[in-house]
Amino acid sequence: MAVAKRVPGTWSRLLAHPSFRLGLVLFALVALCGLLAAWLAPYDPLRNNFRARLVAPGEAHWLGTDRFGRDILSRTLYGAQVSLRIGLAVAGVTALVGGAVGALAGFARRLDGPLMRFMDALMAFPAVLLAIALAAALGPSEVNAILALSIAYVPRTARVMRAGVMVVREFPFVEGAQAIGASSTRVLLRHVLPNALAPLVVQQTYVFALAVLAEAVLSFLGVGPPPPTPTLGGIISEGRDYIQEAPWISIVPGIGIALTVLGLNLMGDGLRDALDPRLRDAVR
Amino acid sequence: MTAPLLSVRDLSVTFGPVRVLEGLSFDLAQGEVLGVVGESGSGKSMTALAIMGLLPRGGRVVAGRAVLEGQEVTALPERDLQRLRGARMAMIFQEPMTSLNPVLTVGEQVAEVLRQHRGMNRRAAHAEAVKLLRLVEIPAAERRVDDYPHQLSGGQRQRAMIAIALACRPRLLIADEPTTALDATVQAGILDLLRGLQREFGMAVLLITHDLGVVADFADRVLVMYAGRVAETGPAAALFAHPQHPYTRALLAAIPRLTGPIAGLPSIPGVVPSPMDFPAGCRFAPRCPHAHLECTLAPPPLVPLPDGVAAACILHLERAS
Numbered sequence: 001m002a003v004a005k006r007v008p009g010t011w012s013r014l015l016a017h018p019s020f021r022l023g024l025v026l027f028a029l030v031a032l033c034g035l036l037a038a039w040l041a042p043y044d045p046l047r048n049n050f051r052a053r054l055v056a057p058g059e060a061h062w063l064g065t066d067r068f069g070r071d072i073l074s075r076t077l078y079g080a081q082v083s084l085r086i087g088l089a090v091a092g093v094t095a096l097v098g099g100a101v102g103a104l105a106g107f108a109r110r111l112d113g114p115l116m117r118f119m120d121a122l123m124a125f126p127a128v129l130l131a132i133a134l135a136a137a138l139g140p141s142e143v144n145a146i147l148a149l150s151i152a153y154v155p156r157t158a159r160v161m162r163a164g165v166m167v168v169r170e171f172p173f174v175e176g177a178q179a180i181g182a183s184s185t186r187v188l189l190r191h192v193l194p195n196a197l198a199p200l201v202v203q204q205t206y207v208f209a210l211a212v213l214a215e216a217v218l219s220f221l222g223v224g225p226p227p228p229t230p231t232l233g234g235i236i237s238e239g240r241d242y243i244q245e246a247p248w249i250s251i252v253p254g255i256g257i258a259l260t261v262l263g264l265n266l267m268g269d270g271l272r273d274a275l276d277p278r279l280r281d282a283v284r
Numbered sequence: 285m286t287a288p289l290l291s292v293r294d295l296s297v298t299f300g301p302v303r304v305l306e307g308l309s310f311d312l313a314q315g316e317v318l319g320v321v322g323e324s325g326s327g328k329s330m331t332a333l334a335i336m337g338l339l340p341r342g343g344r345v346v347a348g349r350a351v352l353e354g355q356e357v358t359a360l361p362e363r364d365l366q367r368l369r370g371a372r373m374a375m376i377f378q379e380p381m382t383s384l385n386p387v388l389t390v391g392e393q394v395a396e397v398l399r400q401h402r403g404m405n406r407r408a409a410h411a412e413a414v415k416l417l418r419l420v421e422i423p424a425a426e427r428r429v430d431d432y433p434h435q436l437s438g439g440q441r442q443r444a445m446i447a448i449a450l451a452c453r454p455r456l457l458i459a460d461e462p463t464t465a466l467d468a469t470v471q472a473g474i475l476d477l478l479r480g481l482q483r484e485f486g487m488a489v490l491l492i493t494h495d496l497g498v499v500a501d502f503a504d505r506v507l508v509m510y511a512g513r514v515a516e517t518g519p520a521a522a523l524f525a526h527p528q529h530p531y532t533r534a535l536l537a538a539i540p541r542l543t544g545p546i547a548g549l550p551s552i553p554g555v556v557p558s559p560m561d562f563p564a565g566c567r568f569a570p571r572c573p574h575a576h577l578e579c580t581l582a583p584p585p586l587v588p589l590p591d592g593v594a595a596a597c598i599l600h601l602e603r604a605s
Contacts, residue, residue, distance in 0.1 A: 171382055172377055172382040176383045176384070176445070178369070179369055179374065180369060180370030180400070181368070181369035181371060190385075191385050194385075195387055
């Protein structure tokens with residue numbers, strides 16, 4: 001793999017990092033649950049069964065049922081799939097858009113002011129609040145949730161990318177590339193960007209985690225993907241009225257969110273340590 | 285005599301209100317090696333960057349021009365400069381450790397120039413890169429070509445930089461302190477290599493250094509710079525035998541001798557003034573043992589002297605009149 005060859009030992013260094021390992025295990029657990037939901041789920045997550053309403057965890061329903069008799073384990077597995085899909089999409093979209101904006105702002109000084117002031121304007125709103133407002137305005141759907149969350153989190157990515165590009169831009173090999181006649185576009189794409197990607201990778205694991213969390217908030221407030229689509233936040237919301245009689249409805253997806261966010265953050269910390277040259281020796 | 289390869293006339297460079305280079309003129313013939321000498325801050329590197337069109341942000345050529353093979357490089361648009369850089373004129377830098385891109389293999393970086401300026405395809409460029417690495421005497425070039433810069437030693441990286449610079453057989457090579465960051469033994473190897481390649485290709489070299497030993501060894505002619513101006517210029521042999529400018533004399537006197545009793549290391553008192561407060565007259569006057577009142581009034585012109593030497597010192601002006 002290209003990354004492993006480029007910086008020898010990045011993978012082994014990562015795997016030796018205890019918190020990265022724990023994070024990877026937690027995240028892999030949630031991701032596998034989501035990916036394999038169709039095979040793992042014992043019931044159809046959307047099928048009502050009014051003879052089994054609010055059943056406590058037991059033999060028939062390992063993690064109980066909700067007020068329509070839907071199996072919570074099945075719904076949580078599918079919910080994890082939806083939530084991770086949204087989180088991944090947001091991390092991807094912000095990486096592309098924020099990466100491009102940040103790279104241009106960091107490299108072309110004329111664009112720096114306009115682009116970054118616009119990003120600052122977006123950042124002036126608390127991200128979750130902005131996402132809620134946008135999602136409410138756009139209407140509840142999975143695509144709109146991705147769009148709203150991406151807009152809310154893109155400034156963070158752009159800032160990180162811009163900072164990275166500004167550092168790399170001053171390295172002597174950039175001058176070297178110019179001295180052999182490389183054009184600005186070429187210098188940016190071939191010489192600056194690849195050397196400025198490490199912080200972006202770290203940042204995007206955090207954006208992923210934040211997006212999963214914020215998506216839960218959107219769903220909880222009813223501006224995420226509309227019911228009956230299961231999402232982790234949506235299931236918690238549905239269990240709100242039954243928190244006394246059937247606390248499992250909210251607790252189970254809550255644990256799912258906690259594991260996802262914890263896993264991603266631990267992985268992010270590990271990546272940061274492994275990719276930061278100043279901390280490299282400390283990790284070894 | 286044929287027209288010089290590179291002709292610099294009255295070149296002045298400013299950074300905002302600060303004039304870091306003033307009225308610099310020199311010629312460089314085909315296949316000639318010109319050593320540009322001076323302390324830090326004398327404007328050596330700025331000269332190189334101005335010719336390459338790579339002045340750092342804020343730097344501007346405000347007067348004069350540099351003409352390379354009939355083209356006024358100081359007036360060319362960026363796009364045309366990009367066609368010249370790496371092809372007709374190339375540059376090697378002081379820092380071999382950071383002058384190569386860490387995420388690309390050495391071969392890819394050599395191939396980049398070949399593909400850009402000589403339109404080679406990937407395969408041909410790779411093969412040519414191996415040849416070039418062999419040319420700069422990197423052992424096991426066919427394996428090294430796929431190595432990343434961090435897998436090479438400092439000397440090998442500088443050799444790789446030379447391979448990149450020479451890939452398109454430029455007529456002019458600017459070497460900005462090419463050996464300063466290297467060990468003494470490695471230095472000698474790099475200099476031998478440069479000298480050999482210079483003779484083989486017959487290219488002109490602008491060798492920027494503060495190491496007079498390197499200049500004596502390698503250069504045909506010497507340009508001594510002080511605080512953004514030419515102090516003295518002339519053929520290397522004549523200049524080293526009979527330095528005419530007090531600054532050149534002081535520089536030569538500051539070289540530690542290996543023979544004779546060990547005394548203290550001689551040095552030139554004071555430092556190069558900052559461009560913000562260059563003195564009005566001769567800029568060396570505050571540090572010059574021969575300075576008198578006239579020196580502080582107006583900058584002395586370059587006075588032609590025997591043996592092709594010229595020195596910008598009022599002493600020679602007075603002697604001549």
